[in-house]
Amino acid sequence: MTEQEQQEAGTGTGAGVPGRVADGPAGDRLAQFEEQRGRLWAIAYRIMGTVTDADDAVQEAWLRWQALPGEQTVASPRGYLTTVVSRICYDLLGSARARRETYVGPWLPEPLLHGTGGPLPLGGAVPEGPGGPEDRVTLDESVGMALLTVLERLTPAERTAFILHDVFSVPFPEIAEAVGRTPDSVRQLASRARKRVRAESPRRTVDRAEHRRTVEAFLSAVMGGDFEALLSVLDPEVIWRSDGGGKVSAARRPVLGREKVARFVQGLVTRGAQREGLRVALAEVNGATGLVFVDPAGEQSGVFAFTVHAGQITEVDAVTNPDKLAHLDLDRL
Known part of the structure; x- marks a missing residue:
C-alpha cells in the first residue's frame, strides 16, 4: 500500500x-x-x-x-x-x-x-x-x-x-x-x-459545480463528435500539455489555442476509436473533476486535469506516462 x-x-x-x-x-x-x-x-x-x-x-x-x-x-x-x-x-x-x-x-x-x-x-x-x-x-x-x-x-x-x-x-x-x-x-x-x-497562476473558477459542468460539456462534445460544441467549451487561449515522458506517443510541445486544441482532441478521439473497449470516465483528479481513460489492452491510459474559468476550459494537463500512473488502480474505473 x-x-x-x-x-x-x-x-x-x-x-x-x-x-x-x-x-x-x-x-x-x-x-x-x-x-x-x-x-x-x-x-x-x-x-x-x-x-x-x-x-x-x-x-x-x-x-x-x-x-x-x-x-x-x-x-x-x-x-x-x-x-x-x-x-x-x-x-x-x-x-x-x-x-x-x-x-x-x-x-x-x-x-x-x-x-x-x-x-x-x-x-x-x-x-x-x-x-x-x-x-x-x-x-x-x-x-x-x-x-x-x-x-x-x-x-x-x-x-x-x-x-x-x-x-x-x-x-x-x-x-x-x-x-x-x-x-x-x-x-x-x-x-x-x-x-x-x-x-x-491561470484564471480558474472556485465553483466546483461549474467546473464539473464544463468538463461534462467537454466530454459530451468529444464523445458526440460535435466540433462546434467542443470549440464553445474551450477558451480562445486554451493550453493543452501532454506528459508522455517519451514512453508513449504524446505531444512534446504544448498545444496552444482553441482551434488547434480542438483538432488535436479530434485526432486523439479518432485514434482511440480504433481501440476496442477503451473506457472513459469522469473522476476526481487532484481535487477537481477530470477525466480518466483506460485501454484494456494495456497500450495506453491517461489522466486529464482541467482548469476552468467562466464556463470555459483554459488549461488541460494530460498525463499518459505509464510510470506516473503506476500508483493508480485504474482497473477499478
Whole structure:
C-alpha cells in the first residue's frame, strides 16, 4: 500500500500534540508518527509533485524518527517531523529538478484520484506579518495540477517556503531550519514565491459545480463528435500539455489555442476509436473533476486535469506516462 493509499484510508491524519519520544515502548513512537503521517505525506507531495518521491520522503522521515536515541526528548513531534520531511524534500528537489530539465516533453506532476488525498488538518500557527490569512492557499488549491505546474518554476527554496508557510502555516523560524536559511531570508523567499504564483497562476473558477459542468460539456462534445460544441467549451487561449515522458506517443510541445486544441482532441478521439473497449470516465483528479481513460489492452491510459474559468476550459494537463500512473488502480474505473 502506497503512502497515498494509507492516508486515503485515514491512517495518518491529526493535529498532533507535544510529547516525549523516549517514554514508553517503541509503539508510542510509532503511534506519534502515524498521527502525523497524513500531514507529512501532504507536505511532501506538494513540495515534490510526485507520489513516489512523497512516499520515499515519508519513509525516510520515519527511519530518522525511529533512529532517535531513546533518551532524547522532543517537545513537539509535529514540528520536528515537519522540519525533517521538509528538509528531505528540499534536498531531493534539487536533484529532481536536474532530471526534469532533460525530461522528454512537458513535465507534469503525478496525478491523484478521488479527492485531494484524504482529510488533512487545517490548523496551525497563523502566518505572521505580510502574507496573512487572505494570502494563504487552501489545501484544495495547493494540490491542483495547475498550481503544482506553476510551482515547478520556483527554486527549491522558494517552493518549500511557499508550501510550508502559505499552505500549512508553518512559522518562518521552523522553515528556516528546514532550508538552512535565516527566518528573514525565508520570509523573502515566501514573498517572492507568492508574487510569482499570483502572476503566473491561470484564471480558474472556485465553483466546483461549474467546473464539473464544463468538463461534462467537454466530454459530451468529444464523445458526440460535435466540433462546434467542443470549440464553445474551450477558451480562445486554451493550453493543452501532454506528459508522455517519451514512453508513449504524446505531444512534446504544448498545444496552444482553441482551434488547434480542438483538432488535436479530434485526432486523439479518432485514434482511440480504433481501440476496442477503451473506457472513459469522469473522476476526481487532484481535487477537481477530470477525466480518466483506460485501454484494456494495456497500450495506453491517461489522466486529464482541467482548469476552468467562466464556463470555459483554459488549461488541460494530460498525463499518459505509464510510470506516473503506476500508483493508480485504474482497473477499478
